[in-house]
Structures are given as structure tokens and as C-alpha cells.
């Protein structure tokens with residue numbers, strides 16, 4: 001039930017599809033971009049990480065920008081919105097990103113008007129870029145006019161601080177216009193702990209470390225009444241944001257240079273695996289262009305690896 005199926009139709013634009021109980025999952029993409037390989041693997045020596053993912057002559061590695069469309073039968077939910085079209089020419093030159101999400105959604109048969117909910121795990125530029133669209137006259141409008149957007153208030157506050165460490169990652173046109181218009185709901189820790197549900201079968205959970213308020217998104221379709229408990233693990237997928245950016249980052253200590261609290265990331269990864277592995281969750285990776293979804297298992301050395 002949770003096994004991913006190979007990419008369909010235009011495989012460059014629709015990265016994967018999967019049925020998860022009553023839910024339909026489609027992995028769309030804003031294309032790829034280039035980041036420094038050293039920054040993506042923190043203190044891990046290049047001699048180790050380059051065996052998993054090759055760097056170019058400038059030490060950059062190619063990463064994906066996966067957004068997941070969830071059709072629940074009642075609602076159409078979009079998790080994450082890529083880099084978008086607000087990059088300066090200089091940043092676009094650095095990242096070599098392609099701004100493909102509108103074309104990807106069209107290829108998957110998803111109209112912007114039908115998206116009911118947009119979720120951002122955090123507000124780094126490469127996770128919420130198409131929340132809004134920049135037009136040639138300089139105006140910015142919501143890309144999904146009928147959607148209710150959700151993000152964490154702590155992310156907005158952190159972005160507004162414009163700290164030296166990470167101010168380049170926070171572009172306020174990706175969220176401020178939506179907050180000003182009332183279209184974005186800001187969550188907080190106490191509210192999430194009291195009621196993590198965004199809509200039936202979709203909830204958020206705090207996984208701090210990459211940022212202080214990063215959220216993962218759980219997808220748990222309600223089970224049909226007739227299904228028996230013995231029918232196997234309940235279908236469960238989790239979009240884990242930058243806790244595990246790619247399938248090459250599964251080792252608990254292979255955290256990123258970008259992570260604000262790497263020790264916390266390591267603990268949160270252990271906490272995640274303690275459920276995701278025995279309960280056979282389908283794990284959705286934000287930045288893995290080639291492996292957008294997979295189950296995780298422990299190998300014979302006890303290390304987490306992609307199953308199958």
C-alpha cells in the first residue's frame with residue numbers, strides 16, 4: 001500500500017506518485033539547484049560524502065526541490081513550494097535553479113486554484129518560494145489564491161530578525177504579504193502540541209534543530225472501517241523537511257552545516273527513526289531529486305538505509 005510507484009508521465013516534472021490508503025500523493029518539483037557539498041554535509045569529510053553524491057568542479061552538488069501534493073478525497077494539500085521566481089539574477093546564477101513548480105503542477109493535473117491548503121515546514125527560501133509569485137511590474141500575489149497557508153510563527157519571527165548567520169535564507173515576500181492579508185495562519189509550539197491536526201489525516205510535529213521551529217508533516221489517511229488490524233502497519237507517510245534533506249543523509253550524524261543546532265538534529269533523527277522504521281513509514285525527502293520517497297530500514301550494521 002505504501003510502496004512508491006515509478007514516476008509517471010513526464011518524469012522530469014512529476015517525480016513520483018504513491019497511493020497511501022485513501023490519499024493520493026504526487027511529488028512535484030521546482031527543478032534542481034546547486035549548493036556547496038561541504039555545507040550540505042557539515043563535518044563529514046568529503047572523501048566520504050563524495051562516494052554518495054559527486055561534486056562538480058566548484059564543489060557543488062545537485063539537489064532537488066520536491067513539493068508533495070496530497071489529494072485526501074476532501075482537500076488538495078500542497079507541502080512546500082520550492083524556490084520560486086524571486087531570486088535575484090546573481091542568486092539564480094549561483095543556484096542554477098529553474099523555477100519549474102507551476103509547470104510541474106500543470107503536468108500533474110493540479111490547478112493552483114484548487115489547492116486548499118499550503119504547508120511550509122519552515123521558511124527558508126528553498127521551501128516557500130512559490131507561496132507567492134513575483135510579476136514583471138514588481139507586485140507579489142499569492143500563487144494559490146484559494147489556499148489557506150500554514151507556517152510556524154517562530155520561523156517568521158526568526159526571519160524578521162535578519163541575523164548575520166542566515167538572513168539570506170529568509171525572503172519576506174514569501175510570507176509577509178500572506179500574513180498581512182490574513183491568508184497565512186501562524187502556528188506556535190503550544191498550539192501544535194494541543195492540536196497538531198491541519199485537516200483530517202494531516203498533522204504537523206515539531207522537529208527542531210535545522211531551525212528552532214521546523215515542522216514535519218504526517219500523512220495518516222483514516223483507515224476504512226472494514227480494514228482489519230491484522231492488515232499490516234497503518235499507512236503513514238512523513239514529509240520530514242530538512243531533518244533528512246536527502247536519502248544520502250540517513251546516518252544520524254550526517255547533519256548539515258546549515259543546521260542551527262546539529263546536536264538537536266541528531267537526537268531528533270533518533271526520535272524519528274524510533275517510529276518511522278518499525279511502523280514502516282514512507283519518508284518524503286525535500287531535496288532528493290532522484291529518491292523523493294522511500295522506506296527506511298536498519299542494515300546489518302544497524303545503520304539506517306533506504307529499503308529495497
Ligand SMILES: [Zn+2]
Pocket residue numbers: 122124210242
Ligand atoms: Zn532549510
